[in-house]
Amino acid sequence: QLQLQESGPGLVKPSETLSLTCTVSGGSISSSSYYWGWIRQPPGKGLEWIGSIYYSGSTYYNPSLKSRVTISVDTSKNQFSLKLSSVTAADTAVYYCAKSAVAATNWFDPWGQGTLVTVSS
């Protein structure tokens, strides 16, 4: 059964770069059938899609975050990563990684348990 697990610092200073990694287990990140995505949820608010990546490295980003976001994949470690630069308090959120299919069934399933990142000095 495919599982995803987010990891990374829980506290980031303003203006610095947030870095998170999602480790995929129970399946290969190199599958041609899947995209791998990042979604975040500020405290008490709704979900916001950050971006998605294909194992080949093709990326799709939320235009509102595109200038600050980089998503990359490391097939040797079965991981993909998120970097968000120049963070502010508005970037404080629970960050989730999730899988979606390449086919018409491209909903996000499954999701990781999420990791809280707080931006504060």
Added chain:
Amino acid sequence: QPVLTQPPSASASLGASVTLTCTLSSGYSNYKVDWYQQRPGKGPRFVMRVGTGGIVGSKGDGIPDRFSVLGSGLNRYLTIKNIQEEDESDYHCGADHGSGSNFFVVFGGGTKLTVL
């Protein structure tokens, strides 16, 4: 891209039924919407996808038969029958838009369902 609108809250008594609504912005009546359940302190869980013809594909793993969907016009509905305590959750709807470099995913604000 489409905007998805959800009421912030809903409530229903144990054993009753409730229908949650996700409304697409004008011009997007042919869009499919995904429903996600998020229990307190947990990550979201895929429930099912809905279009104007009803469910698209299959339900998420472990989603009981008490959950069903319907689509009409700009509205996408999630109905839960015989509500149980474990159904108390936030319910989010999401939709994807575009293709290639214009691909985009949007979510509604979520509805908090309280079981009375």
